[in-house]
Amino acid sequence: MPRLTDSVTHAGLADRVFGENELRDVLGGRDARRYGLVNRALKDGSLRRLKRGVYVLNSRYRKEPLHPFAVAQSLHPGSYVSFETALSYHGWIPEAVFTTASVTPGRKTLSFDTPDHGFFTFHPLALQEYRLLTSVERIKLGASTCLIAKPLRALLDLVALRKEAWSGIEWMISGMRIDESLLMALKRKDFADLQVVHKHKAVEAFLSALREHVMPSQNAALLPG
Numbered sequence: 001m002p003r004l005t006d007s008v009t010h011a012g013l014a015d016r017v018f019g020e021n022e023l024r025d026v027l028g029g030r031d032a033r034r035y036g037l038v039n040r041a042l043k044d045g046s047l048r049r050l051k052r053g054v055y056v057l058n059s060r061y062r063k064e065p066l067h068p069f070a071v072a073q074s075l076h077p078g079s080y081v082s083f084e085t086a087l088s089y090h091g092w093i094p095e096a097v098f099t100t101a102s103v104t105p106g107r108k109t110l111s112f113d114t115p116d117h118g119f120f121t122f123h124p125l126a127l128q129e130y131r132l133l134t135s136v137e138r139i140k141l142g143a144s145t146c147l148i149a150k151p152l153r154a155l156l157d158l159v160a161l162r163k164e165a166w167s168g169i170e171w172m173i174s175g176m177r178i179d180e181s182l183l184m185a186l187k188r189k190d191f192a193d194l195q196v197v198h199k200h201k202a203v204e205a206f207l208s209a210l211r212e213h214v215m216p217s218q219n220a221a222l223l224p225g
Contacts (some may be wrong), residue, residue, distance in 0.1 A: 004041040005061050015062050015143040017074035020053045050114055051075060059116070068100045070144035071117045079104045079122055080136045080147035083161065086154035092178050103149070103157055105132055125160050126199040134197050135190075151182070152190050153197070159206050160198050166209040186214050 004027065008014055011026045018026075027034045038055075041047035046058050054074055056066055069081050069089075079102040081089070088097040104110065104122040112120045135153035138145050149157060155172070158164070164171065172178045191211045198204065 004037045005046045005057055008057060009061060014057050015064050015066065017050065017054060017056050017066070017070060017144075019055070019074075023055070048116060050117070051112060056116075064142050066117065067141040067144060067146065068117055068120075069141055069146040069148065071114065072100045072102050072120050072122075073144075073146060075112050075120055076102065076104055076106075076110065076122045078106075078132075080133065080149055082149040082154045082157040083123075084154075084158065086149040087151060087158075087176075087178070089148060090151045090154070092151050092155075092182055094177055103132070123161055125157060128196055128199060131197040135193050150190075152186060152194060156194060156198060156203055156207060160200060160203045163200075163202065164206065165202055166206045169210075169213055183210070184214055188215070 005014075007026045008018070008023075011022075013022060013026065023034060023038065027037060038047065042049060046061060048056050048058055050056060050071060056062075056071075059065070072081060073079055081100065082103045083101040084093060084095075084097050085099070085101045087093045088095065099119045099121055101121045101123065104124050106122070107124050109124065110122040114120070133147065135150045136147050137150060139148050140146075155176075155178075169180065169183070172183065173180050191207060191214075194207060195204070
């Protein structure tokens, strides 16, 4: 096994994404020696570069696949997976999603195309201060912990990104192919948590309209028959 892969594996990083700081700790020595080891590993294919300063081992040196959500958050730390990607993960939409789309705390839309792990996009949204991670869960996926939007947060992020105005429940049922029972299962707390997250009034209006559609059915269920 090549020297770099041996050291990375011994350090417990074989199934993770790692950067220059981790390589400095693992490999030690002078910068020139470390750069030489990295360049040789890149050349022989045992090390793969996701972007400048961010690496993974070739799949043949890993015990388990690297989840694309872990790749996303290594490409852009501070981001979380959302939009159709999170909706698909939660089983809210039936279609497979081939782009891993995330919300970024930055101001620029970014994209990365990686040969081994797919296409990644990062989108900024107008959010209230300190609300970036409201209704975002930390979920363990393999060796990594990933930030993933809950279904209603992912849906509202998509509304904000597309600038969708409320046009009734049909956009979600027919357009997005979301099962209506999933929408009707939303709770008051799901809506309350998201009332002060997005800055745009249109998103607030969408959330209010959806709540009005969902809550009457829940209230009716509490009435005596």
